[in-house]
Amino acid sequence: MTTYLEAEANPTRNTGAIRLYDEAAFAGMRKACQLTARCLDGLAGIVEPGVTTDAIDRYVMEFGLANDAVPATLNYRGYTKSVCTSINHVVCHGIPNDKALKEGDIVNIDVTFIVDGWHGDSSRMYPVGRVKRAAERLCDVTYRSLMIGIEAVRPGGHIGDIGEAIQTYAESERCSVVRDFCGHGVGKLFHDAPNILHYGRRGEGAEIRPGMIFTIEPMINIGRPHVKILSDGWTAVTRDRSLSAQYEHTVGVTETGCEVFTLSPGGFDTPGLTVEPLTAAAAG
Numbered sequence: 001m002t003t004y005l006e007a008e009a010n011p012t013r014n015t016g017a018i019r020l021y022d023e024a025a026f027a028g029m030r031k032a033c034q035l036t037a038r039c040l041d042g043l044a045g046i047v048e049p050g051v052t053t054d055a056i057d058r059y060v061m062e063f064g065l066a067n068d069a070v071p072a073t074l075n076y077r078g079y080t081k082s083v084c085t086s087i088n089h090v091v092c093h094g095i096p097n098d099k100a101l102k103e104g105d106i107v108n109i110d111v112t113f114i115v116d117g118w119h120g121d122s123s124r125m126y127p128v129g130r131v132k133r134a135a136e137r138l139c140d141v142t143y144r145s146l147m148i149g150i151e152a153v154r155p156g157g158h159i160g161d162i163g164e165a166i167q168t169y170a171e172s173e174r175c176s177v178v179r180d181f182c183g184h185g186v187g188k189l190f191h192d193a194p195n196i197l198h199y200g201r202r203g204e205g206a207e208i209r210p211g212m213i214f215t216i217e218p219m220i221n222i223g224r225p226h227v228k229i230l231s232d233g234w235t236a237v238t239r240d241r242s243l244s245a246q247y248e249h250t251v252g253v254t255e256t257g258c259e260v261f262t263l264s265p266g267g268f269d270t271p272g273l274t275v276e277p278l279t280a281a282a283a284g
Helices: 023-043 053-066 133-151 159-172
Strands: 004-006 018-020 084-087 090-092 106-115 118-127 183-185 192-196 213-216 219-221 227-229 236-238 244-246 249-253 258-260
Touching: 018 192, 023 053, 023 106, 023 118, 023 213, 023 249, 053 084, 053 106, 090 106, 090 219, 090 244, 106 133, 106 244, 118 133, 118 244, 118 249, 133 159, 133 213, 133 219, 133 244, 133 249, 159 192, 192 213
Parallel strands: 004 018
Antiparallel strands: 084 090, 084 106, 090 236, 106 118, 183 192, 183 213, 213 249, 219 244, 227 236, 249 258
């Protein structure tokens, strides 16, 4: 049975109960999420062949410090970097290092800033120079999967509606949905209830109610959906070495739909790609 509680009445740990936030919390999340979106916008001009992911990590750290924010991943459960950088067949949680990006790579950059205690969580794909059509198409399908999932967010619906919408579209495009990772509740906690699966059946899962805040972050593979974790304990890769892509937004459920907190202020949600945003990008 799903439990819902007013956010202020809930302990500062994940109890499995779903928090319902008020307008003041929405304002805090807008501020944190827009800082994250601005950082991701800035990275659009930095990602190019020859740039190391360590340089990207330094940029994110310095951007946060300059704006009175702390990267949420730094020292989170032993993670030592300020950002996750996942290249080509890396599904998520790639650790920045001194290896340079190469022409034709695609890289997911996942940034979360803590601002006044609120977590702004988002990620985007970045092409490195000219990329092959298969990689460009995967990013296109993944972005559209995210936006189709956001379209499914409405009060009275269910979490399964989001997963079904994403899965149906991605599989219709001959891609697969990673099942080992999911979106999550977010707010004063980095990871909270509910889990947002990117596959499922309409009508299943917790009811969607106004005040809920969570991420939607589908990971889509060209090949099979199976992943494995490398010996560093963090990096997840496709078992068949096929390309993987991910886009992520943080949304808040309103009385009529949802508000996307992490939209790019510069219109760079899909940097370097020829993808038109769906009309539901600013639903609610």
